[in-house]
Amino acid sequence: MYIGVDLGGTNIAAGVVDEAGKILAEGSVPTGAERPYQEIIKDMADLCKEITKKAGLEISDIRAIGIGSPGTIDNENGVVVYSNNIKMEHAPIAAELQKYINVPVNMENDANAAAMGEYVVNGGDVDSFIFITLGTGVGGGIVLNKKIYRGFNCAGAELGHITLIHNGQPCTCGNNGCWEAYASVTALIRQTKEAIEKNPDSLMAKLAEKEGKVSGRTAFDAAKQGDAAAQAVVDQYIEYVADGLLSIVNIFQPEKLVIGGGISKEGDYLLNPIREYIKKYDYNKYMPRVDISIATLFNDAGIIGAALAAKQ
Amino acid sequence: MYIGVDLGGTNIAAGVVDEAGKILAEGSVPTGAERPYQEIIKDMADLCKEITKKAGLEISDIRAIGIGSPGTIDNENGVVVYSNNIKMEHAPIAAELQKYINVPVNMENDANAAAMGEYVVNGGDVDSFIFITLGTGVGGGIVLNKKIYRGFNCAGAELGHITLIHNGQPCTCGNNGCWEAYASVTALIRQTKEAIEKNPDSLMAKLAEKEGKVSGRTAFDAAKQGDAAAQAVVDQYIEYVADGLLSIVNIFQPEKLVIGGGISKEGDYLLNPIREYIKKYDYNKYMPRVDISIATLFNDAGIIGAALAAKQ
Numbered sequence: 001m002y003i004g005v006d007l008g009g010t011n012i013a014a015g016v017v018d019e020a021g022k023i024l025a026e027g028s029v030p031t032g033a034e035r036p037y038q039e040i041i042k043d044m045a046d047l048c049k050e051i052t053k054k055a056g057l058e059i060s061d062i063r064a065i066g067i068g069s070p071g072t073i074d075n076e077n078g079v080v081v082y083s084n085n086i087k088m089e090h091a092p093i094a095a096e097l098q099k100y101i102n103v104p105v106n107m108e109n110d111a112n113a114a115a116m117g118e119y120v121v122n123g124g125d126v127d128s129f130i131f132i133t134l135g136t137g138v139g140g141g142i143v144l145n146k147k148i149y150r151g152f153n154c155a156g157a158e159l160g161h162i163t164l165i166h167n168g169q170p171c172t173c174g175n176n177g178c179w180e181a182y183a184s185v186t187a188l189i190r191q192t193k194e195a196i197e198k199n200p201d202s203l204m205a206k207l208a209e210k211e212g213k214v215s216g217r218t219a220f221d222a223a224k225q226g227d228a229a230a231q232a233v234v235d236q237y238i239e240y241v242a243d244g245l246l247s248i249v250n251i252f253q254p255e256k257l258v259i260g261g262g263i264s265k266e267g268d269y270l271l272n273p274i275r276e277y278i279k280k281y282d283y284n285k286y287m288p289r290v291d292i293s294i295a296t297l298f299n300d301a302g303i304i305g306a307a308l309a310a311k312q
Numbered sequence: 313m314y315i316g317v318d319l320g321g322t323n324i325a326a327g328v329v330d331e332a333g334k335i336l337a338e339g340s341v342p343t344g345a346e347r348p349y350q351e352i353i354k355d356m357a358d359l360c361k362e363i364t365k366k367a368g369l370e371i372s373d374i375r376a377i378g379i380g381s382p383g384t385i386d387n388e389n390g391v392v393v394y395s396n397n398i399k400m401e402h403a404p405i406a407a408e409l410q411k412y413i414n415v416p417v418n419m420e421n422d423a424n425a426a427a428m429g430e431y432v433v434n435g436g437d438v439d440s441f442i443f444i445t446l447g448t449g450v451g452g453g454i455v456l457n458k459k460i461y462r463g464f465n466c467a468g469a470e471l472g473h474i475t476l477i478h479n480g481q482p483c484t485c486g487n488n489g490c491w492e493a494y495a496s497v498t499a500l501i502r503q504t505k506e507a508i509e510k511n512p513d514s515l516m517a518k519l520a521e522k523e524g525k526v527s528g529r530t531a532f533d534a535a536k537q538g539d540a541a542a543q544a545v546v547d548q549y550i551e552y553v554a555d556g557l558l559s560i561v562n563i564f565q566p567e568k569l570v571i572g573g574g575i576s577k578e579g580d581y582l583l584n585p586i587r588e589y590i591k592k593y594d595y596n597k598y599m600p601r602v603d604i605s606i607a608t609l610f611n612d613a614g615i616i617g618a619a620l621a622a623k624q
Contacts, residue, residue, distance in 0.1 A: 072598045081598045128464050142563075144456065151565025152440050153599035161595045162559035166477050166494075166552065175558070175593040182478075240478065246487070247474035251454075251563065253463025281487040283473045286384045286393045287465035 001061050003048050004117075004307030006110065006299075007069040007093075009033050009085040012040070014047050015300070016055040016062075017307035021120040023300060025055035037080075037091040045100030064104040066310030067093060068113030068302045075154045078107045106310035110302055112148045112157060115141020117305025118258050118295050126255035130248055131295070132159060133261035134241065137172070138180040142252070148309055160184070164244055179244035185216040185262055188237050192219045195233045203227035220266055238270060242277035249290050250283045260295030267294055313373050315360050316429075316619030318422065318611075319381040319405075321345050321397040324352070326359050327612070328367040328374075329619035333432040335612060337367035349392075349403040357412030376416040378622030379405060380425030380614045387466045390419045418622040422614055424460045424469060427453020429617025430570050430607050438567035442560055443607070444471060445573035446553065449484070450492040454564070460621055472496070476556055491556035497528040497574055500549050504531045507545045515539035532578055550582060554589035561602050562595045572607030579606055 001024070006013040008031060015026035029047050031040060044067075052059055071083025078094020080086075094105035108116070115131035123129045129143040140159030142149040150156050160180035161173055168177030169187070181187055192214050196205045204222035208214045219237070222230030245257065263270060275292055282289065297304060313336070318325040320343060327338035341359050343352060356379075364371055383395025390406020392398075406417035420428070427443035435441045441455040452471030454461040462468050472492035473485055480489030481499070493499055504526050508517045516534035520526045531549070534542030557569065575582060587604055594601065609616060 072596070074599070126464065128468075144461075149456075149564075152438065152567035153565050153596060153601075155596035155599045156440075156563060156565035158562040158595040161562040162474065163555050164475055164478050166555050173593075173595050175595075177555075243475050243478050243489075247559065248563075250470040250473040251468060251560075253465050253468035255464035281485075283470045283485050283487075284384070284465060284467035287386070287467045289465075 001055070001057060001063065002307035002310050003051070003062055003065040004113075004303035004305065004310070005044060005048070005065065005067040006113070006302035006306060007031065007044070007067055007086065009070065012044050012047060013299070013303055014044070014051055015303040015307070016051050016057065017304055019311070021117065021304045021308055023303060025051045026303065027051045027054065031086065033086040037088050037093065038096060040086070041093060041096040042100070045097055048101055059101055059103070062101075062103050064106060064310035065097065065101065066106045066108065066113065066306035066308070067097070068108050068110040068306040069093070070110050072155055073107050073109045075107055075150060078105055080107070104310070106312075108148065108306060108309050109154075109157070111139035112141040112150065113305035113309055114260065114301040115143055115305065116148055116309045117297055117301035117303070118260065119143040120304065120308050121297055122258055122293070122295070123256055128252055128254040130159075130252055130254045130257045132245065132248070132257070132259050134183060134185065134259065134263040135261035136184060136186055138184050138244070147312060159248060162244060162247055164240060179240075182240035183237070183244055187240075188216050188219065188263070189214050191233050191237055195219070195229055199229035202229040204230040204233070216262055220269070224269070235273075238273045239277065241270075242274045245274060245292070246278055246281050249278055253284060254290055257290050257292045258295050259292070260298065260301065264294045270294075313367070313369060313375065314619035314622050315363070315374055315377040316425075316615035316617065316622070317356060317360070317377065317379040318425070318614035318618060319343065319356070319379055319398065321382065324356050324359060325611070325615060326356070326363055327615040327619070328363050328369065329616055331623070333429065333616045333620055335615060337363045338615065339363045339366065343398065345398040349400050349405065350408060352398070353405060353408040354412070357409055360413055371413055371415070374413075374415050376418060376622035377409065377413065378418045378420065378425065378618035378620070379409070380420050380422040380618040381405070382422050384467055385419050385421045387419055387462060390417055392419070416622070418624075420460065420618060420621050421466075421469070423451035424453040424462065425617035425621055426572065426613040427455055427617065428460055428621045429609055429613035429615070430572065431455040432616065432620050433609055434570055434605070434607070435568055440564055440566040442471075442564055442566045442569045444557065444560070444569070444571050446495060446497065446571065446575040447573035448496060448498055450496050450556070459624060471560060474556060474559055476552060491552075494552035495549070495556055499552075500528050500531065500575070501526050503545055503549055507531070507541055511541035514541040516542040516545070528574055532581070536581070547585075550585045551589065553582075554586045557586060557604070558590055558593050561590055565596060566602055569602050569604045570607050571604070572610065572613065576606045582606075
């Protein structure tokens, strides 16, 4: 048995996970991200003990704990080198947790952990697997030969920060034109707002007014109801998503590519035009093609992936 | 001992290569690319025998032959699936060569083979290594854990076909906006010609007139002599190169990144602004940084890399 912990900016979620990636018991507590890391980790340890009990197990049954955390992670030493989200700098999380629970602890970047979770459950044991999340940002993870690919410095797989339009929209990372600046939910909301300003009488504008805000669903919902202005936003957004995926396909030619995050709940409505785009522009015209699908684990991916990365 | 063969559109070059990547004897013959593949491979076999003799060896001393070829290569079966350059389709090259020389034969895409050559000679045994060629096109190869990364279908590592500007310049691959359409020598020549039209009195225009053509060196040469219009071309070109490299760095965070191809002969004049750009925009701000350098093998990389990939 393993424990997987998803250390988020708002909550710490954790689960006891078996070898096959099944969650046996889970729970969560508020992160209280503004506190010193020692206090956060104390709560994390209590949560781990609680869910172990809930699963009918003892801590001695737990072979390892895996933690997925936002930010730059020193995987080798179990340190959060820097995280903007939870305000940590050079925080030795693994060692701190081991003060309370004496089992091996593995730390991963949260997107890498989620990729591992999707891989184990949906990857079908392939040798090359890419996971992309379309959320507040665009994140991703690379699983090659069944292992998370991290780069030599553990800072790799920042798939949202490949260029989509050189010198384009400003990105939160300080660069311009990153894929994330066009394909994240944040970007979709910006694109929707711009289109509403130009089309104040559109259904999209009315939906936004009714809801009191523009969300990542506004344009998709209006487009499905036949709004042409919304359809234009959706078409353009999906093309941005697909063109970034194309770069990743031309680099990796992965056997499987899985798309997760909030927007992935649009399902085939998102997936079909992406598949068509990749089919049309893929540099590979003669060999078997990448299999593209939608993630199925959603929020559990982080817990399961963190646990199974610790298994390694 | 191994033999490495660089099957080019114009010449077949081959060398006897030792375990450490040193060429002991080499030679070349015209490809005659318009001929049936059987005739081309007959000449290749004769060349292999000739250089083996030249190295003072027998064919029984050769443990394997590696061939680097342009196009889509089925590495597992030793087949050129499709090559535009040498007009082959589903050509079983490995089996054909073995009719004449009965040793194991390994086939690689030529850019992958060159990457392997640079890796062995300049890679310093790192676990993550990327090689980029700035030539007629932009090619590349990925060496992870000392092995060529090919993707599940052997069609990966098409690093020139990541997007630099969504819906930008047309690319030879049928897509628009690929990095290759901005960072290849072909693209640099296009950019230089456009600048000459706008600046007919520039030194760059005079150099082109004197040489009777615009080459990949025209803008670089004029810029070094203080021509402002040429400097603008060079600055913009290098920024295109650097931004594509940045995408690759943010994905792989490779320990070493080596730049080859014709343009790489500009050395530090090219390398210094690239290093500055990557330093400034690299998503990784807290962990050790990628080491970027210029290739040293040039034309021999293909022969050495093909031989050493066969060793695997």
